[in-house]
Amino acid sequence: MEGDEATGIQSRLESQAIGPVGKNDRNSAPLEPEVTLTTSQLRPVADLQAGFVASETCLQCHAEEHQSWDASFHRTMTQIIREETAPESIVNKQVVVNGKRYAFERHEDAFFVTYADPFRGGMVLRRELLMMTGSHHMHVFWHASDHLGTPAQLDIVYLIEEERWIPRDSSFLQPPDHHAGLELGTWNRTCSRCHSTHPRERSNEQTLEWDTRVAEFGIACEACHGEGKGHVLRHSNREDEDSEESLTTEAVTDLVVNPAKLSKRRSADVCGQCHSVFLPDYDVVSLQEYEQTGNPFRPGDRLDEIGFSRVVRATDEHRDSETFQRWSEMEDVGGAFWSDGMPRIAGREYNGLIESACFQQGEMTCLSCHQMHPPEVPGTDRETQLASWRNDQLGQGMAGDDACLQCHAEMGEQIEMHTHHAVDSHGSRCMNCHMPHTTYGLLKTIRSHQISSPSIEQSRVSDRANACSLCHLDRGFHWVANHLHDWYGQPLPDREAPGNEVDLSTSALHLLSGDAAQRAVQVAAMGWAPAQEASGTEWMEPYLLLALNDPYDAIRIVAEKSLRTLPNRVSKPMDAMAPAGQRMHAFNAAIEAIDKSLQMEPKPEVLVDEEGRFDFLRAREFLERRNHQPIHLRE
Known part of the structure; x- marks a missing residue:
């Protein structure tokens, strides 16, 4: 039991779903006998085993590294809710989400929520908030349930930047008729x-309770460096009689590694243990053994040698592999990869890295760009430096072209010749062409970590928008293809639809007729400043208004954010989470206002007609062809 819990923080009758709050609820169950439980009995427990010593031990010798880790979002991936960690959003606040009321309160050193608990058939109960996951973009909260050690997920999440609550289901890109169901045990089984x-x-399985143990909540030092007991003993000044004998045993072998000093594959595999799409192989380690002892992988190992975490590779040459076939049978249609095998979901960067020529034929690895422990920059306030670094954990200069020029130095003097864009323009930034924003997660898009180049042939057969189309949102496939042909000699495709005289822009086509993943990428792109600069913005508003009536909640939320970035916006603010009737009424009013006041340059590629009006009748034709394939992006 943890030290602060050993004092016996007592859980009260009204706190732990023993009975209802309110005396006149006709559906109330009789009060059960009062029980006294410590908070640590209600949630998973931090328990050091198998040579783990915890990050506080590392602080003694590695103060600077500990400081940067402490500032990182890795550390806060899971946090125990207490006074120093509880966000303002759960301190004595009341919110209503989709007509459902949530009352948050602090009582002494504990935090609670009172709401209609779906785990107890909608009874209004007061639950103690135990943990939260996230902390970078959103907070996900876990409260006490009726099962020991098994926290339940609160059915709303808090968007940090937006400062608003949304339903948990709305935070994922998933079909409107899909509901994740009850989340009892999900942290134990999946999130952990x-x-x-x-x-x-x-x-x-008999009691539906879990006795989950972790070395530490969050991603701590030993997750990346290996368990530290042997390392501490070998580098300490212990002079007790048992130390020499203990150092000769296998149990205290120094297992700590520095990922920066490993081979590129072993270094990347440290990150890949989490940042990948993989299947556990219970033929290598039985489910029973895995549940008791955890993942056998340790930093310094090779994932493919351990064999337990079988990484899914979805490119053409791996489609016949047993792992891909097993994954395909288990996954819903429309999962983690685009049709060409490139990852399209955040948090799976390892899958993209290992398919990149920079990794396969060069020495690129995660730490080529990312830095887990940045050194102090002279003349810079350390806290300010770490606050900036923690967002993407990039090394100094690695947010720009230097990340690529460190290996491709010869390109530094010929960037404009290579890109055919002005040297100081967004079109000459390496990552905009080779790492476009085609990866979706957490209500936004991030850069692909599979290094690629725009390709006519790949764009022709893939459902993924290429880099050119994500900057030039107002241009179609054949416009892009002509430039790739003229500049790089790529063979031109035949025009496949001779009856369609308009080269409709990829953005318009995906937003109107594409599947949910394509639509999500495009609505995010319309809020990206380089794309707005390259494409203009007046024509975007009708598309984003259409997206605000998308059946997928997540797409509407992203569309609302992008709309707020448009200069000279005509429509009034619209709540993405408002009821459908309200949104449709606001949409009709917005379209009427646009039709009356907005006069654009004719641009058939985005359905702006010769009179400078958006052609809604033509747009409807494309909407009727929409791909309604269900998309589930499991983040």
Whole structure:
């Protein structure tokens, strides 16, 4: 039991779903006998085993590294809710989400929520908030349930930048008729694997309770460096009689590694243990053994040699592999990869890295650009430096072209010749062409970590927008193809639809007729400043208004954010989470206002007609062809 819990923080009758709050609820169950439980009995427990010593031990010798880790979002992937970690959003606040009321309160040193608990048939109960995951873009909260050690997920999440609550289901890109269902045990079974250090799930099928143990909540030092007991003993000044004998045993072998000093594959595999699409192989380690002892992978190992975490590779040459076939059978249609095998979901950067020529034929690895422990920059306030670094954990200069020029130095003097764009323009930034924003997650897009180049042939057969189309949102496939042909000699395709005289822009086509993943990428692109500069913005508003009536909640939320970035916006603010009737009424009013006041340059590629009006009748024709394939992006 953890030290601060050993004092016996007592859980009260009204706090732990023992009975209802309110005396006149006709559906109330009789009050059950009062029980006294410590908070640590209600949630998973931090328990050091198998040579783990915890990050506080590392602080003694590695103060600077500990400081940067402490500032990182890795550390806060899972946090125990207490006074120093609880965000303002849960301190004595009341909110209503989709007509459902949530009352948050602090009582002494504990935090609670009172709401209609779906785990108890909608009874209004007061639950103690135990943990939260996230902290970078959103907070996900976990409260006490009726099962020991098994926190339940609160059914709303808090968007940090937006400062608003939304339903949990709305935070994922998933079909409107899909509901994740009850989340009892999900942290133990799923989230713990990448949101804590050395988890042992330890389920009990008979009682539906879990006895999950972790070395630490969040991603701590030993998740990336290996367990530290032997390292501490070998580098300490212990002079007790048992130390020499203990140092000769296998149990205290120094297992700590520095990922920066490993081979490129072993270094990348440290990140890949979490940042990948993989399947556990219970033929290598049985489910029972895995639940008791955890993942056998340790930093310094090779994922493919351990064999337990079988990385899914979805490019053409791997489609016949047993792992891909197993994954395909288990996954819903429309999962983690675009049709060409490139990852399209955030948090799976390892899958993209290992398919990149820079990795396969060069020495690129995660730490080529990312830096886990940045050194102090002279003349810069350390806290300010770490606050900036923690967003993407990039090394100094690695947010720009230097990330690529460190290996491709010869391009430095011929960037404009290579890109055919002005040297100081967004079109000459390496990552805009070779790492476009085709990866979706957490209500935004991020750069692809599979290094690629725009390709006519790949764009012709893939459902993924290429880099040119994500900057030039107002241009179609054949416009892009002509430039790639003229500049780089790529063979031109035949025009496949001779009856269609308009080269409709990829953005318009995906937004109107594409599937949900394509639409999500495009609505995010319309809020990206380089794309707005290259494409103009007047024509975007009708598309984003259409997206605000998309059946996928997540797409509407992203569209609302992009709309706020448009200069000279005509329409009034519209709430993405408002009821459909309200949104449609606001949409009709906005379209009427646009039709009356907005006069644009004719641009058939985005359905702006010769009179400078958006052609809604033509847009409807494309909407009727929409791809309604269900898309589930599991983040």
